[in-house]
Amino acid sequence: xxxxxxTPLSSPVTLGQPASISCRSSQSLVHSDGNxxxxxxxxxxxxxxxxxxxxxSKRFSGVPERFSGSGAGTxxxxxxxxxxxxxxxxxxxxxxxxxxxTFGGGTRVEIK
Amino acid sequence: VQLxxxxxxxxxxxxxxxxSCAASGFTFSSYWMNWVRQAPxxxxxxxxxxxxxxxxxxxxxxxxxxFTITRDNAKNSLYLQMNSLRAEDTxxxxxxxxxxxxxxxxxxxxxxxx
Numbered sequence: 001x002x003x004x005x006x007t008p009l010s011s012p013v014t015l016g017q018p019a020s021i022s023c024r025s026s027q028s029l030v031h032s033d034g035n036x037x038x039x040x041x042x043x044x045x046x047x048x049x050x051x052x053x054x055x056x057s058k059r060f061s062g063v064p065e066r067f068s069g070s071g072a073g074t075x076x077x078x079x080x081x082x083x084x085x086x087x088x089x090x091x092x093x094x095x096x097x098x099x100x101x102t103f104g105g106g107t108r109v110e111i112k
Numbered sequence: 113v114q115l116x117x118x119x120x121x122x123x124x125x126x127x128x129x130x131x132s133c134a135a136s137g138f139t140f141s142s143y144w145m146n147w148v149r150q151a152p153x154x155x156x157x158x159x160x161x162x163x164x165x166x167x168x169x170x171x172x173x174x175x176x177x178x179f180t181i182t183r184d185n186a187k188n189s190l191y192l193q194m195n196s197l198r199a200e201d202t203x204x205x206x207x208x209x210x211x212x213x214x215x216x217x218x219x220x221x222x223x224x225x226x
Contacts, residue, residue, distance in 0.1 A: 106156075
């Protein structure tokens with residue numbers, strides 16, 4: 001199974017400042033079809049997860065432009081350019097290149 | 113797109129439960145479908161998925177032989193039959209469209225306890 005490792009576990013951020021979350025996979029996420037199936041999810045308190053980014057860098061419909069995804073191979077990053085109060089929650093990376101699908105342990109974003 | 117889970121319940125260890133997911137707003141028969149769960153206060157765990165035509169399923173090791181994912185494309189519905197339930201299966205179960213986990217249901221709580 002592919003192991004997904006996220007850092008940091010927690011990220012206290014000042015409103016309006018940037019935040020960055022790292023995700024590393026134990027194997028390359030490049031699929032035989034050439035795509036890299038790396039997804040970023042946001043889970044606000046008390047809510048189901050919500051898709052932010054898929055295929056490493058494609059922002060899902062309705063997701064604010066302050067969210068961006070990048071990376072390749074085994075190293076990936078989610079960046080929030082200017083954190084807003086509504087961004088508080090837990091962020092997960094997930095790989096869908098190989099079954100079983102596997103998730104990172106989550107990164108909690110909170111306001112300082 | 114709407115995904116609505118049902119079948120919530122409290123069941124004793126060793127018991128069985130069947131979850132359903134009613135899909136609407138898209139061509140159900142065109143998409144892989146998944147079940148993902150989240151134990152109380154914990155992270156996300158993928159449980160199982162099924163091909164668009166229902167011809168192949170995949171499971172996480174911890175549920176193999178106990179859980180069965182099926183679908184009825186005529187009824188736009190996804191199911192998860194859970195047998196031999198254990199305390200560690202206690203979680204909110206989510207119905208999710210596509211392997212990139214694009215659309216999520218609201219989730220349904222399954223509690224396994226005596």
